[in-house]
Amino acid sequence: MKNRKKVIFNGVFLAVVFALTIYGVFHGEDLSSMMDAIHRADKRWLVPGIALVAFFIWGESIIIWYMMRSSGIRLKKRTCFLFSSVGFFFSCITPSASGGQPMQIYYMKKEKISIPVSTVILMIVTITYKLVLVVIGVGIALFGRGFLHKYLEGILPVFYLGLALNIFCVTFMTILVFHPLLAKAIMVKGLKLLERLHLVKKKERRLKKLEDSMDTYRDTAAYLKKNPLVIVKVIGITFIQRMALFAVTWFVYQAFGLHGTGFWEILFLQAVIAVSVDMLPLPGGMGISETLFLTIFKPVFGGLLLPGMVLSRGLGYYGELLISALFTVVAQLTIGKEKKQGQKQTGQGMQ
Numbered sequence: 001m002k003n004r005k006k007v008i009f010n011g012v013f014l015a016v017v018f019a020l021t022i023y024g025v026f027h028g029e030d031l032s033s034m035m036d037a038i039h040r041a042d043k044r045w046l047v048p049g050i051a052l053v054a055f056f057i058w059g060e061s062i063i064i065w066y067m068m069r070s071s072g073i074r075l076k077k078r079t080c081f082l083f084s085s086v087g088f089f090f091s092c093i094t095p096s097a098s099g100g101q102p103m104q105i106y107y108m109k110k111e112k113i114s115i116p117v118s119t120v121i122l123m124i125v126t127i128t129y130k131l132v133l134v135v136i137g138v139g140i141a142l143f144g145r146g147f148l149h150k151y152l153e154g155i156l157p158v159f160y161l162g163l164a165l166n167i168f169c170v171t172f173m174t175i176l177v178f179h180p181l182l183a184k185a186i187m188v189k190g191l192k193l194l195e196r197l198h199l200v201k202k203k204e205r206r207l208k209k210l211e212d213s214m215d216t217y218r219d220t221a222a223y224l225k226k227n228p229l230v231i232v233k234v235i236g237i238t239f240i241q242r243m244a245l246f247a248v249t250w251f252v253y254q255a256f257g258l259h260g261t262g263f264w265e266i267l268f269l270q271a272v273i274a275v276s277v278d279m280l281p282l283p284g285g286m287g288i289s290e291t292l293f294l295t296i297f298k299p300v301f302g303g304l305l306l307p308g309m310v311l312s313r314g315l316g317y318y319g320e321l322l323i324s325a326l327f328t329v330v331a332q333l334t335i336g337k338e339k340k341q342g343q344k345q346t347g348q349g350m351q
Helices: 002-026 031-040 043-070 077-093 100-110 115-143 145-151 153-178 180-196 204-226 228-246 248-255 263-277 288-296 298-334 337-350
Strands: none
Touching (some): 043 115, 043 248, 043 298, 100 115, 115 204, 145 153, 145 263, 153 288, 248 298
16 A cells, blocks of 8 residues: 555656656747747657667666676666566656665566665665766866856856755765765664754664664675775776667767757756756756756857757657567566576476
8 A cells, every 4th residue: 555655656756857848948938839849850860869878778788787797786787677677667756865875776676686785786876876976966066167167157056055965875876885884873863863953753672673774785885995906997888888778868969950058068967957956856857957058058059948848858858768668578478487487397397
C-alpha cells in the first residue's frame, strides 16, 4: 500500500511538473513557426545526437560491469546495460533522481547480486557522477570568468547554488565513506535533534537502521582503498560519459546550420545547466532546465532559440527517458529469468 501511494504521488507530481513546464515554455509562443523551424532542421545531424544519448546510458553500464568484475562478479554487458537503463528511467521520473538506485538494487538482487555489493558499487557511481560535475563547475567558476560574464550573468546565483549543493553532497558522501565514525556521530546527533524538535517520532528501530547503514560506507571505503586504479578509470569513463550527453546540443546547433559558437562553448553551457539543476528536487530538472536553456543559449541560437531548446531537451532528456523506458521493459521481462530457468532445470535433473 505504501509503495502504491508513492508510485501514485510520483506519477501525479511528474504530470503536474510536465504540464507546468509545457505551459511555461510554450505559452504565448508562435508554435507553427517553431514547428516549421524544426522540420527544416537537417535531421542527419540529429542521428549522432541520439547515438550520444544511447552512449551516455551505455557508459554507466560499462562502469557497473567493470566494478562488478573487480568485485569478482561476472555479468554480461547487456545485463549491465539493462541495470543502467533501469537507473536512468526511474531517475528521470522521480524527484531528485531518488528512484534510480533503489530500482537498480532491486533488479541486481534478481540476478543474485548481494545488496551490500550493489549498494557500494552504486554509491561509487553516484560519487563519481557528481564529482565530475563539481570539477567542471569549479573549473568554469575559477578559469572561465569571460565565459561567465558573456553567457551567465542572468543565472549566476542559480549556477553558484547548484555548484555549492553538489560540492556539499560530494563532501558529505566522502565524509560518510572515509570517516564513518564521525559521520555516524553527526547523523545520530542530527536524528536526536529532530526528535527533540518533534519533527520525527522517536523510534529505536530508526536509530538501529541508521547505524546498520553505516556498514555500507565502511564497505565503500574498503573498496576504494583496495581498488584505487579502478576508481581512477571510473572517473575517466564518467567524464567521457557526461561530455557525450552535453555534446548533443552541439549537434542540434549544427542541424539548424548555425555558426559562430564553438563546440566547447556549447558543451560547457550545457554543463552549466547540469550543474545548476542536478541537486534540485525536480524529475530530470524539468522546468528549470528549459528556463535556463532559454536564458543562456539566447546568444547562441538567436531566433531559433525555442526550436533549439525543444530539440536539445527532446534528445537529451526525453530521448534518454524513452530509450531507458524501452530497456526497462526488457529488464522486467528478462532479468532474473535465466537464473530461475537454470535452477528449475537443475531441480528437474536431480529428480
